[in-house]
Amino acid sequence: MVNLDRTTLDLVVVCISVISMLVMLAVWRINRGIPGTGVWALAASITAPAFLVMRLIGVTDVPKALIIAINNSLALTTVLLMLEGTLRFRGYASHQRWRLGLVLIPLFVLLAFVNRDDMIRRYLFHDAIAAALMLANAFILIRKTRDLELLAAGIGALSMSAMAAAFMLRWHLAFSADDNAQLAGHPLLNVVYLVLVLCLLSWTYGVSACCNLRAQNSILQMAREDVLTGLPNRRHVDEILDRAIAMSARNQQGFGFILIDLNHFKAINDRYGHQAGDLLLKEVAKRLKSFCRHADFVGRIGGDEFVAITFGVNQESQLDRTLLRLKKMLVGPCIIQGHTVNIEAALGSAMFPTDGRTADRLMQAADQRMYLDKSVPDNILAAVTQRAAL
Numbered sequence: 001m002v003n004l005d006r007t008t009l010d011l012v013v014v015c016i017s018v019i020s021m022l023v024m025l026a027v028w029r030i031n032r033g034i035p036g037t038g039v040w041a042l043a044a045s046i047t048a049p050a051f052l053v054m055r056l057i058g059v060t061d062v063p064k065a066l067i068i069a070i071n072n073s074l075a076l077t078t079v080l081l082m083l084e085g086t087l088r089f090r091g092y093a094s095h096q097r098w099r100l101g102l103v104l105i106p107l108f109v110l111l112a113f114v115n116r117d118d119m120i121r122r123y124l125f126h127d128a129i130a131a132a133l134m135l136a137n138a139f140i141l142i143r144k145t146r147d148l149e150l151l152a153a154g155i156g157a158l159s160m161s162a163m164a165a166a167f168m169l170r171w172h173l174a175f176s177a178d179d180n181a182q183l184a185g186h187p188l189l190n191v192v193y194l195v196l197v198l199c200l201l202s203w204t205y206g207v208s209a210c211c212n213l214r215a216q217n218s219i220l221q222m223a224r225e226d227v228l229t230g231l232p233n234r235r236h237v238d239e240i241l242d243r244a245i246a247m248s249a250r251n252q253q254g255f256g257f258i259l260i261d262l263n264h265f266k267a268i269n270d271r272y273g274h275q276a277g278d279l280l281l282k283e284v285a286k287r288l289k290s291f292c293r294h295a296d297f298v299g300r301i302g303g304d305e306f307v308a309i310t311f312g313v314n315q316e317s318q319l320d321r322t323l324l325r326l327k328k329m330l331v332g333p334c335i336i337q338g339h340t341v342n343i344e345a346a347l348g349s350a351m352f353p354t355d356g357r358t359a360d361r362l363m364q365a366a367d368q369r370m371y372l373d374k375s376v377p378d379n380i381l382a383a384v385t386q387r388a389a390l
Contacts, residue, residue, distance in 0.1 A: 009190055010055055013197045017048040020204040031211045036089030040207055043081035047200060050074035069116035072126050076108040079133045082160075082203075086141050089210065119183055123174035127167040134164035141210075152213045156206025163199045166192045228278055229285035232299035237307055240297050241359045244309055248352055255352050256313040256322060259366035260288075260330070262304035263344035263374065268336075276336045283334050284343065291329050313351060323349050346374035 024044035028037040050071050057064050080101055087093070108129075115122040138157040145153050170192045177183035224236035232240070241257070248255050262284065269277040281304065288298040288306060297309040308326060313319050330345045348370025350356060355365040 006190065009194060010051075013051050013193065014048075014055065016197050016201050017051040020044050020200055021048040023204050023208060027208050027211050031215055034089065034211055034214055035091070035093060036085040036087070037211060039081050039085035039088060043078045043085060044204065046074050046078045046081065050078060051197070065116040068122070069112045072112040072116075072122065073109040076112070076126060076129060077105050079130050079137075080104060080108075083133050083137045083140075085207075086137050089207075090140055090143065092140070119180040120174045120177055123170055123183070127171035127174070131164040131167040131171065134160045134167065138164070148213055149210075152206065152209040154206075155209060156203050159199045159202035159206055163196055163203070166195045166199070226285075226300045229282055229300050231285050231288070231306070232297070234299075234301045237299040237301055238359065240299070240309060241362070244297075244311070245352060245357065245359065245362075249357070253312065254314040254354070256308075256310040256319040257350045257352065257362045257366055258308040258310070258323060258326065259348045259350075259363070259370045260306040260308065260326075261346045261370055261374065263346055265304040268341060272337060272339060272341070276339070276341075279336050280334070280341060280343070283336070284330065284345075287330055287343075291326055316351060316354070319349050319351050323347055346370050348373055 021041075021044045024037075024041045028041035031037050053067055053070050053074070056062055057067050084098065084101055087097070111125055112122070115125055138160040141160070142150060142153045142157045170189065173186055173188060174183055177186070183189075224232060224239075226233040244255055247253075262280075265277065265280070268280060281300075284306065285298075285300065288308065292298050292308070296311065298306065300306050310319070310322050313322065327345065327347050330347075331343055333340050333342050335341075348366040348368065350362040350365035350369070352362060356362045
């Protein structure tokens with residue numbers, strides 16, 4: 001059986017817990033905009049004192065049972081905060097749950113003090129709750145994740161699952177022991193102790209990787225998003241269009257590409273100012289978003305030009321009907337800074353592969369039809385209506 005020197009083990013445990021605390025505090029300071037990082041940092045900050053307080057046994061006059069009760073209270077509070085941080089990180093914030101958690105903490109403290117003189121009863125209570133919270137933590141962290149996100153979250157989830165296994169092993173030892181003396185002398189207790197603190201360090205690395213990945217994704221998202229309207233920008237539009245062409249060519253499916261240009265936008269800017277023009281663009285973006293089905297895509301390619309990609313379109317009549325619905329939703333009055341402004345837009349469409357098999361060809365075809373709509377909109381709408389009715 002493996003025998004570990006307790007003094008050396010305590011020193012290792014304290015060092016690792018302090019390192020975990022410092023890392024999580026740094027992660028929180030760097031990623032303060034990411035939900036859950038502050039709660040994780042608080043959990044790591046409580047873990048270090050929880051382990052440090054154990055070094056007081058035999059050094060001070062504080063009763064050993066009292067020190068162990070404090071350690072158990074802090075340990076369960078830490079596990080609860082880990083779970084709360086994970087729930088927030090995964091988008092499950094709840095003030096009601098947070099208030100319930102604050103109520104549970106005094107309950108943990110009370111039960112830890114009630115069981116402070118009975119090692120078996122203490123482990124049966126403490127480790128069952130800790131294992132359940134750890135398993136819930138691991139499940140929520142990897143739930144609905146994939147690719148790189150799953151890889152990063154998997155490190156933390158695996159660490160918490162290992163901690164849950166260690167708690168369950170210690171619970172089994174307590175359940176099987178005849179008395180406290182037999183349990184206290186079991187050599188596996190130090191192994192469980194070491195596994196728990198090593199997994200704590202692994203959990204720190206895992207959630208740090210999750211935060212780093214989310215921060216990187218946020219930066220990439222900002223690079224592909226139009227700052228004013230929140231729509232995908234020209235770079236993202238080009239990526240989606242190229243992807244749509246490749247996918248449709250493989251699946252022998254068509255899709256529609258629609259180019260949108262606002263009429264008289266410069267006149268609105270000149271008359272009411274650029275701030276009013278920005279508000280108008282936001283209103284147009286809002287209407288485009290409401291028009292989109294789940295499978296469709298809209299974006300802004302610059303200035304007062306927007307695009308829409310509609311998938312599953314294999315006939316011109318389908319695209320014409322889509323074009324009409326979009327135009328009816330876009331055009332019309334809106335209130336901008338107390339002024340009634342009439343939104344007018346010219347639309348041009350192209351269909352893959354009928355009008356082209358490359359992004360340039362589709363853009364060119366849609367652009368030509370858009371300018372035709374801009375010059376004689378009534379005639380174009382009449383022609384589209386007539387085709388759609390066939």
